[in-house]
Amino acid sequence: MSESTPEERLAALHFLRRVQQRDLARTDQWIATEEQRAAEHARRRPPPPPPDWALERGKRAKPKAIHTSQCWNPFFMQAITRDQAIEALTRGAVPPCARCEPDKELGVLE
Incomplete structure (x- = not known):
């Protein structure tokens, strides 16, 4: 089995980084969407009744x-x-x- 060159390993690491950045951006979007849904849900919820x-x-x-x-x-x-x-x-x-x-x-x- 042949060893990969430093250039090939570096190219693979750069590729991995791009994939992870894309996944992180997608996760950030999911979080933003859920936070927006939670805020909308909280706005629709009536305030708690006053204490006795x-x-x-x-x-x-x-x-x-x-x-x-x-x-x-x-x-x-x-x-x-x-x-x-x-x-x-x-x-x-x-x-x-x-x-x-x-x-x-x-x-x-x-």
């Missing part, structure tokens, strides 16, 4: 008020569970919102 209970934080992250979903504002509030809302109202000394009155809805009247 929320904790509003004031300056320095100090708890300011407890709210129901009627007052939900994701920029100023943190979603909390029913138990966390009751705990904050009863033991945490966090006041209820005067507008949505979560204390009445939770059955925690002062």
Whole structure:
């Protein structure tokens, strides 16, 4: 069996590189197409519903008020569970919102 020359080996490696570049370009196109499909799917999906209970934080992250979903504002509030809302109202000394009155809805009247 004859040995290949350095020129032949180099030509084969250049050929391999061109094939791999073409495969990589095709893979990149597939990825771009799937990312576009995923973005389109996300745009069509409705936003998640607001949480049932929320904790509003004031300056320095100090708890300011407890709210129901009627007052939900994701920029100023943190979603909390029913138990966390009751705990904050009863033991945490966090006041209820005067507008949505979560204390009445939770059955925690002062």
